Amino acid sequence: MKKTKIWQEMGLTDTEYQLITDGMGREPNHVELGMFSVMWSEHCSYKHSRKALKMFPTTGERVLQGPGENAGVVDIGDGLAVCFKIESHNHPSAIEPYQGAATGVGGIIRDILAMGARPVALLNSLRFGLLLNPRVRHLFSGVVAGIGGYGNCIGIPTVGGEVYFDPCYESNPLVNAMCVGLVNKNRLMKGWATGVNNLVILVGACTGRDGIHGVTFASEELSEISENKRPSVQVGDPFMEKLLVEACLELIENDYLVGLQDLGGAGLTCATSETASRAGTGMEIDLDLVPLREKSLTPYEIMLSESQERMLLIVEPSKENKVMEVCDRWGLSAVAIGKVTDDRMLKIYHGGKIVAEVPARMLAEDAPVYSPLAIEPDYIKDVSNFNLSELPEVADANRVLLTLLSSPTIASKEWVYEQYDYMVRTSTVIHPGSDAAVIRIRDTTKGLALTTDCNSLYSYLDPYIGGMIAVAEATRNIVCSGARPLAVTDCLNFGNPEKPEIFWQFLKTIEGMSEACRVLQTPVVGGNVSFYNERSGSPIHPTPTVGMVGLLENIDKRCTLAFKTQGDIIVLLGDSYNELGGSQYLLQVHDLIKGKPPALSLKKEKSVQETLYLAISEGIINSAHDLSEGGLAVALAECCISGGMGAKIVLKKEDLRVDALLFGESQSRVIVSIKSDYIPVLWQLAQKNGLNVNAIGYVGGESLSIQVDGLEWINLGVEEMEQSWKNTIAKLMS
Amino acid sequence: MLYKVIIIVMPRKGILDPQGQAVAKALDTMNYKGINSVRIGKHLEMELTGENQQIVEETVKEMCEKLLANTVIEDYHFCIKEV
């Protein structure tokens, strides 16, 4: 009876507890049970998502490391590889925005470091409620300050990301952090504890009671310890992590390491059991050797502590002294806390006695895998029956454009990224503010294009299409910068998977993303799942954030969205339809979340991207910008604003509504500006790829003028547009 | 009535205090030995007018809970003097 309580309060079901006792051939003791409870938690075991994630295509000739290790790795030639991963820190950020976001950044950096890579760039995808709510403003400013605080201090540029505002995130903000690293192919590390008798060395911060409270427990010895002894929120120390990064990279450079693993969720339990399990070995750990922040931590607490800024090293005994020297020079404490064994058991000692003895594999691999029920939610039908013809045509298009430009989701994110040092390491050659950021790779001609994308309105209306579009828009952003998309890392933010409606959204999303990844040849090499994003029963919109990396063979061929020269011809690649479902226009102007999201033909998407890529590499394109939130009018405005010059646009209505033509968000569209002499070349490329291209106007003047069938619907000064676009968020936050 | 309020906000026991750690380390390398633990927090001083001691106390408590301290990671205490 009493016992039942323990595992249940630790978040394990009766059947899971049965599995554990069967597997071990006995009842687990309290420490062992704690270890199982964290390793078999959703966060570590992916027990609800594992099966579905198998749908993702994960291979490609460039892929050196797919999902399963600490981060994905892709070959970029010159003996180099790029390593990247995105991860959520949603719940900690909701409790303590600054530290929650900061430790999210710190955690993802250690994942990249664990692969042996030098972290060179950070991105972040953020979702909040509406800024009119003071609590939301508090979360927003805290999160942004925390991301900046950590990234700026450690000296890794934060070069991109996205910010969306929607009521569904009001009490459950999303904070997804992505890190990108570079590594010499022959220096790739793995989180493997190979080599019997090799040493297990813990380096970095002392272990405290951080994050233990996350796992609830009930048992005499612990219930005596008072609440305030178990802070649930970790505090980050970016300075310590900077030292950790430099020290580990030096150890790798000198070939002192056999294996390397970060300590994150589930702390020492996860790091030890995963490294041993991967290598098919065992481990003996003596907790008396673990440096503690306060005495009197119990074995349970030490094994479950999520103290930040710690790494686990696997080292041959002969190299121990060398390793210690390096760590000492960087002012880091490093202690051999155990050794690798051959019996596949994880043996934990404390006070000379054995306190836990578990098969490593059971902890790391043998968590049950569930296939939850999936049922289409009722709301889908309600929202999808929407009759465009009942919507009044736009009256004052100027006003609508200004409304959209000044809506926080579309407005400039300058207020955010100016708090991030996006220039440190002097490699950022396309700054935040364009479709994708680009960093150069020193000592090569190459560059990396980086972006994160997801429109969760689309995913709410149709998770399948939403998933496809998230991938398509990311690739489009990459191509707009002149790069070839390489691969995807994804962060799937959803509600409670045990609700059939939520799991249906989850499955559909993955189906859609997988299809797009297959056709667009961008395998998924890593990612993260964040479930239970709900408050008082109401879930967030399905939010599958796509983080993508692209490769520029020649950095001089990079392209931005800013109009560059008066007189350039403006060309629209792709077709526009009567599509307003899920558009910002419907939301901001008509306060509607309805209809189907814009249709997506992956075949057409491919031909647009192929044409654009070739044109940019030909060097005939002066600017390129993909059409996303706000459609054609907003995209044109953004090109004008960042180029500081106007444009004269002449459109044919044909069978379209004017609002759909101006503000619709039909997919697979890009606007480019190009010198008139090159038009024929572009036309040829388009033809070869079976793509529609239309010259719609030219760059010039101080205002944006858009005519439709001879009638001027929009005429706004660039200054005026910039005013409403640039200062919105700053105004709301002051 | 005019009151002088002093509020002290400290990192909670058990919570990492990187700043305190760094200072302790620095003092050690500067050859100040025998320093056990350094914790660093905020010291706020303000003057405010209120009807009486008790009301001011409630106000200040509220300020701390709402704005000045995040009780997830910080403890606070304060003292109020009439001037």
Added chain:
Amino acid sequence: MLYKVIIIVMPRKGILDPQGQAVAKALDTMNYKGINSVRIGKHLEMELTGENQQIVEETVKEMCEKLLANTVIEDYHFCIKEV
């Protein structure tokens, strides 16, 4: 002997205190009225061993002058208790 030391470092009078100003502004917008002046400084607590009160006092004074306070912009004071 073991001593508990509390050191308070405050921005000097006349020196801009952006943090204090920001807090004052925030409190005002949160409708806490009648707040005159908010100054924010640091509150340090440490334990250290020393021969006697006087020696410890000298040590602490030195620490403040050298490291803990920048006397161009900050005043400090401290109190020492034997434990």
Added chain:
Amino acid sequence: MKFGVIVFPGSNCDLDAYHLVKDVFGKPVEYIWHQQNSLKGFDCLILPGGFSYGDYLRCGAIARFSPVMQEVVEFADRGGLVLGICNGFQILTEVGLLPGVLLRNKDLKFHCQFVHLKVENVNTPFTNFIEPERILKLPIAHGDGNYYIDEQGLKSLLENKQVIFRYTTSMGTVCDEANPNGALLNIAGVSNRKGNVLGMMPHPERAGEAILGSTDGLCIFQSLLNHLEKV
């Protein structure tokens, strides 16, 4: 002629300064670990930007006690050239090689952006190559760049032409709109009395290649090279 870039724990613009001197100017340059205690053979020292010791307590307060700083002070007293950028500037004020202090930005926010600078004194080893009226476009990236100094301190700064850079608009007007951090008189950089030590919040080392958005940082290093070649 040899440059040295001092590396404190937590420095993170050391790489950028090193890269500029070595790869853009092709001049000899070495990293100097903060525990090193000889600066023989160096003609110019760069204290780079970053967050030395996490910038805990006060920016630069702890770094100033690194063993190498003793040497830096003597190096400066001997007339050696010392350039402190951002965190380097903060360290130089903490150690007393430069007057004044850098307070928290007025709006308490970190700012990463391009700013424009007016050169107030072109007769220094760091500015001799700059045309008097030229407006420089350089990046800043800091949370504590709000320069402050007391009245008589300011008086002597001005008398001795120790104010080297001030924030301006792109047209060169000094005004609040052009002041990113609340610095007194828009001061962005100051020198010591002798003029051989310069501290500045903006990052010239980040503006040394067209691909990075500005090359206006070059003229500062060009000035240094000029000066060193003359002596």
